[in-house]
Amino acid sequence: MSSFDHTKYRPFEPVAIANRTWPDQEITKAPIWASVDLRDGNQALVEPMTVEQKKEFFKLLVDVGFKEIEVGFPAASQLDFDFVRWLIEEDQVPNDVYIQVLTQARPELIERTYESLKGAKKAVVHVYNSTSKTQREQVFRLGKDGIKDIAVRGAQCVKDHAAKHPETEWVFQYSPESFTGTETDFAVEVCDAVIDVWQPTPEKKCIINLPATVEVATPNRFADQIEYFCRKVKNRDSIIISLHTHNDRGCGVAAAELGMMAGADRIEGTLLGNGERTGNMCVVTMAMNMYSQGIDPELNFADMDRVISVVQSCTQLPVHPRHAYAGELVFTAFSGSHQDAIKKCLANQTDDKPWDVAYLPIDPRDIGRSYQEVIRVNSQSGKGGVAFALEQEYGLALPRWLQVELSPIVQKLSEEDGGVIEAADMKRLFEENFMTSSAPYALGNYELSKKDRDTVTAELSHKDGVISVHGEGNGALSAFTSALSAHFNVRVDIVQYQEHALTVGSDSQAIAYIQANIDGERYNGVAIDNDIVSASIQAVLATVNQKVIASEQANVA
Ligand SMILES: CC(=O)SCCNC(=O)CCNC(=O)[C@H](O)C(C)(C)COP(=O)(O)OP(=O)(O)OC[C@H]1O[C@@H](n2cnc3c(N)ncnc32)[C@H](O)[C@@H]1OP(=O)(O)O
Numbered sequence: 001m002s003s004f005d006h007t008k009y010r011p012f013e014p015v016a017i018a019n020r021t022w023p024d025q026e027i028t029k030a031p032i033w034a035s036v037d038l039r040d041g042n043q044a045l046v047e048p049m050t051v052e053q054k055k056e057f058f059k060l061l062v063d064v065g066f067k068e069i070e071v072g073f074p075a076a077s078q079l080d081f082d083f084v085r086w087l088i089e090e091d092q093v094p095n096d097v098y099i100q101v102l103t104q105a106r107p108e109l110i111e112r113t114y115e116s117l118k119g120a121k122k123a124v125v126h127v128y129n130s131t132s133k134t135q136r137e138q139v140f141r142l143g144k145d146g147i148k149d150i151a152v153r154g155a156q157c158v159k160d161h162a163a164k165h166p167e168t169e170w171v172f173q174y175s176p177e178s179f180t181g182t183e184t185d186f187a188v189e190v191c192d193a194v195i196d197v198w199q200p201t202p203e204k205k206c207i208i209n210l211p212a213t214v215e216v217a218t219p220n221r222f223a224d225q226i227e228y229f230c231r232k233v234k235n236r237d238s239i240i241i242s243l244h245t246h247n248d249r250g251c252g253v254a255a256a257e258l259g260m261m262a263g264a265d266r267i268e269g270t271l272l273g274n275g276e277r278t279g280n281m282c283v284v285t286m287a288m289n290m291y292s293q294g295i296d297p298e299l300n301f302a303d304m305d306r307v308i309s310v311v312q313s314c315t316q317l318p319v320h321p322r323h324a325y326a327g328e329l330v331f332t333a334f335s336g337s338h339q340d341a342i343k344k345c346l347a348n349q350t351d352d353k354p355w356d357v358a359y360l361p362i363d364p365r366d367i368g369r370s371y372q373e374v375i376r377v378n379s380q381s382g383k384g385g386v387a388f389a390l391e392q393e394y395g396l397a398l399p400r401w402l403q404v405e406l407s408p409i410v411q412k413l414s415e416e417d418g419g420v421i422e423a424a425d426m427k428r429l430f431e432e433n434f435m436t437s438s439a440p441y442a443l444g445n446y447e448l449s450k451k452d453r454d455t456v457t458a459e460l461s462h463k464d465g466v467i468s469v470h471g472e473g474n475g476a477l478s479a480f481t482s483a484l485s486a487h488f489n490v491r492v493d494i495v496q497y498q499e500h501a502l503t504v505g506s507d508s509q510a511i512a513y514i515q516a517n518i519d520g521e522r523y524n525g526v527a528i529d530n531d532i533v534s535a536s537i538q539a540v541l542a543t544v545n546q547k548v549i550a551s552e553q554a555n556v557a
């Protein structure tokens, strides 16, 4: 029995704002970032973090570059209290980092909060109460004045305790919790009242944090609320407007971005988006979005794998393989046309040019990923992907005509196996099909001489013994080709030829790729040798060997 019925819901009532300006704004610099991993992230976990996990997470946040870190709700749990004490007593907080703690606007909780902060060098005391209509009416059962009174008394209490500890550099933060569900004029009224208590100045600002505690509308509506609030709130030059968005509609990052365009200075969020319900907005995504636009995000995600590893081990939550920027598969292309485009663009990309690679919004190497994982080959892949993998892994720069020949062979295997084909398997198929210069005939000693024309005399060993072949031509390859033509009584024409030095493995080796037409059919041969002439003639021999095998099989049939 489903109760699925959209008529029981009401649409969001947007704030009436005239001449909004945020749609024309651009994000041009990083916000003040504040991590709430150790508080909002932590309060949403099945198993909240242990002190040891919080320590490891805190170190990561500092290393990434956060200067404001909400470390817990010390009045709520002994564990959070102890963690704050450890940070202070063990001098774990760098001089330029503010630790932030959250408390309800209740005197006994505020008092306990200050106890936890004794001796801190710098701290943000974050006090909140809900201002939304729903909570006013159903949770607090108070009118607007009663709610404003909780905020004002909380703000006063915060200020009074701070005055007793002038050795700490205090910053006050107030959140009208459930801001998105609050009439914006009322949110302004409550925040103005708090500002009246704190009396911030441009030199000593306070933080007003506007949370989308629950995301209830499209991000443009949130941006309207922020622009409206910024226009109306008093002493705008003395407050830092902070945003704290959640992801209930899947738009936490978008809301924060549009909110910044609408005037916000500071952004709260978590690494990889852990948090209540569908999570807080993901700082990694928002920072990397800036990075991909050429803006310094002032957070460093060069070691993304460490971020993932610490977040996963502390939260016990997996990171989705398609998570923006961080997921295991986000830089991987399986489909043929994407692989082809990526391979071509990467070949053009140099360090002195702006990044311009199809399907890759950022260079995976920037966050510690390699190009190896960019292209993975399965049954959806094409020749570009196979060629890319062989070049990346083994330095084999297959000519296009050979890519065309190898691709269906790999495709067949991936269809049979049903999954990803590793580079080692592609190399095996490549060797089995084209590097066929050792059987049934293998090159032994050979002698080249040049008079009017080039001549070659070569020994070919076979399971039944050694034979000698002799030929002439314009160049060693042509002479060897005519020697084989004469001996095997076939017509051999070289259709394609390419060679290059091998850059992976031994740097003194060369590889030759040959396509030959033998009695009207095309064969592809490849050989590697220290000497390029030797590699070339072995590549021709590889094609003739394939023809010999094909003829023997035809005779048997
Ligand atoms: C959106 C957010 O994420 S806000 C942060 C939420 N995080 C947490 O709550 C995690 C930590 N909290 C806790 O462990 C507990 O809530 C504690 C220990 C802080 C307090 O516990 P309790 O004293 O049992 O109170 P409880 O949290 O149930 O709060 C309910 C009471 O506080 C009042 N209250 C709730 N929030 C606030 C607030 N921000 N300011 C003032 N009063 C508040 C409620 O109206 C209610 O009052 P009532 O008892 O008179 O009906």
Ligand SMILES: CC(C)C(=O)C(=O)O
Residues within 6 Å of the ligand: 040, 102, 128, 175, 177, 178, 209, 211, 212, 213, 214, 244, 246
């Ligand atoms: C305390 C506030 C900022 C909060 O966590 C929320 O509203 O989500």
